[in-house]
Amino acid sequence: MKLTLGKIFIEDVQFGKDTKVEGKTLFINKDELLDAVGESEYIDNIDIDITHPGDEVRITPVKDVIEPRVKVDGPGGIFPGMINKVQTVGSGKTHALKNVAVVTAGKIVGFQEGIIDMTGPGAEYSPFSKTHNIVVVANPREDVKQYDHEAAVRQIGFKAANFLGELAKNLTPDEEITYETLPLLQGVEKYPDLPKVGYVYMLQTQGLLHDTYVYGVDAKKIIPTFMYPTEMMDGAIVSGNCVSACDKNPTYVHQNNGIIEDLYEKHGKEINFVGVIVTNENVYLADKERSSDWTAKLTEYFGLDGVIVSQEGFGNPDTDLIMNCKKIEEKNIKTVIVTDEYAGRDGASQSLADADPKADAVVSNGNANEVIVLPPMKKIIGMTDYVDSIAGGFDGSLREDGSIEVEIQAITGATNETGFVKLTAKEY
Template sequence: MKKLEIGNFYVKEVDFGDETKYSDGRLMINRQEAMNYVLEDSHIISLNIEIARPGEDIRIVPVKEAVEPRIRPDGRALFPGVTGDLAPTGEGVVHALKGVSVLGVGEHYGSFGDGVVDMSGEGQKYTRFGNLINIVLIANTDEEEERFEQQKKNHAIRWATHRLAEYIGKAVVELEPEDKEIYKFEGVTKRSENINKLPSVVLVMQPQSQMETMGYNDLIYGWDMNHYVPTFINPNEILDGALISGSFMPSSSKWATYDMQNFDTIKELYSRHGKEINFLGIILSNLNVSLEQKERSAIFVANIAKSLGADGAIVTEEGYGNPDVDYVRCIVALEDVGVKTVGISNECTGRDGKSQPLVVLNEKATALVSTGNVSDLIELPACKTVYGELAALGRDGLSGGWEGDEKLGPSVREDGSIILENNAMFCGDGISGWSVKTVKEF
């Protein structure tokens, strides 16, 4: 049995101070010390760190990454293969600062996969990060070769975000957690008779891995997911930093690293394990480009699920459009081998809501959960403070933003108000399972 213990510290206040420390719900950060730590990477050429609290009149854009601050008391890297040496994840102890995230933000330049977070008003509800205290890392880099590219790897800012989250986590490395989450994962052949009698369920995750050029995709233990083939893994590994977010995906459809650390669907399946279901674990799959690759992965997934003895499966994709083919094909392949399957994804039904929701559909995909329409139009008033650069929303090719539209005008108006598609709300469709959206009948 592998046991992961996440020790939680519930942050109620964050301020800057003389040292980085945590006590009684209050996190203090030595801003200069934290900046010096990040600036050890020579590719960061300018940097500021700010705090954005729920209810403050703040807009943050272009947001590239979000990470929950954590630390391992035994000295292992928070993200093996990324922030330090390779090591196993999914067991042992990790300390986590709850209610707070580190956001990686471009000081000037945005990208296709970047998004918007509002800390108050109508825009606050569109992303979970509007309700967290955000430690905002605002940086510019020397990555000149991609500065004016619509699709950026955002390597330096993303890595800086991971490292700053680990630095802040040091504040609780020697403290006793306020409570603990325990995740015990038993080998599938070693479970009790009572558990084995329950309906067995496997979760199929499809992280972003489409880009054949390295550096854009999600990483598993620091390894580009484009190299990956579907594999059965321990769910604890996902919750414990084995998987991190990439830079390629329309923003509302992304799983930030924060989402992976707190993957709600995994936690929900664990909560029902041994009571209503036998949670077998995760088949970590991929998203491909060619039809042959998509078919091959669907075959792998179905064969693994059948071999595990799964009665049911949940399939969830990071993204939409081309990935819909992998998503639906995987669902169909599972149904073909007798595994009853539910899918979770957002949809792209157009601004009027009348278009086909997924690129492909199949009559065997009979149970699909939608987390929202990426094309919904959203209008938001100006905010008093902007962290990053508001112009990036319209200027830099962010999904959901535009420089000009003959009917709607520019995304960024002269008065600082904005109009955009839901596409641009950072991780806003909650495909990891946290969405607060609901269905309404007309």
């Protein structure tokens, strides 16, 4: 499967009379975007705002972050099974509007986290302080259940990103990269001397506000399966996940997975990147056993020499991570696990809720318990009245002057477990 990703670098986003890309500026007619997003029986009103890197703006609570993309050539559409028909994506040509993101925001439950500061110390922790953000705040009708509200906001975000992505269809990309993964036997034949490496992509799938979808299927109902890495780039995996702001994977991260990009970078040179095994993180222990058995079985069946395993979330997914690692190692396949830590505010406590001696190669993306003070911002998009109750916050988190003292777990993307962050931890 071969995909050419054309990147169009946007330098500014503004509201305008017409929705278009002119030069390096994305103009958005607010009414046209609202029309494209459409109405929902669960949503009372939708507002759209634009914010830029360096603005004194705080967006919170953030639900999802999505990059606008469009299929230019090849089968299917972006977000198959969600807003486009189910068809295998990941081949042909796709255009992406870079430096731009659709951010969905608004309170779904009272303790929901997710802060993006566009400037100041908090901005250093979120990769989404560097994008021009089109923020969609969707307020529910009264008495709407949380799961209906979540589903409605999820769809609104994809529709907004899809509408803006369409603008890129006829543009000439500033940069093109072609990614190719051959069918297994051909790929092995092509690089007989290179170690065969796979990626086990763990998806958070435990229930309301903890879900992920693969081609529209709730991933808690899948058994681990193989995917070409380019399928992710066309939105085959999307987030329905609102908790663990620091270490969940927003849809943007599924589209721009750094582990996949880095493995492609080394593909054909140092390694033979064979493909991706997607798996879940369920509540029920028999599901965890079955899924980790299957990931290990697939790594063996594909004849892998090495595997990178990335986690999403905290706590019980630590058990899935360790089960995957242990069972794959028992097949005599080397593993590296990618995670983050909840090691207490001094960093001295045990980092994960589970452990095994076989997990001897670990990449950490930071300690989510680290405390930070976020200074007041001139403008809030969304609301901060819930901040005392968000993850990593506490009574008195929100001070009178508008500053917030929180653990970095409250910041969207701060310790993302695919490495889509600036933080790391080193052992000396």
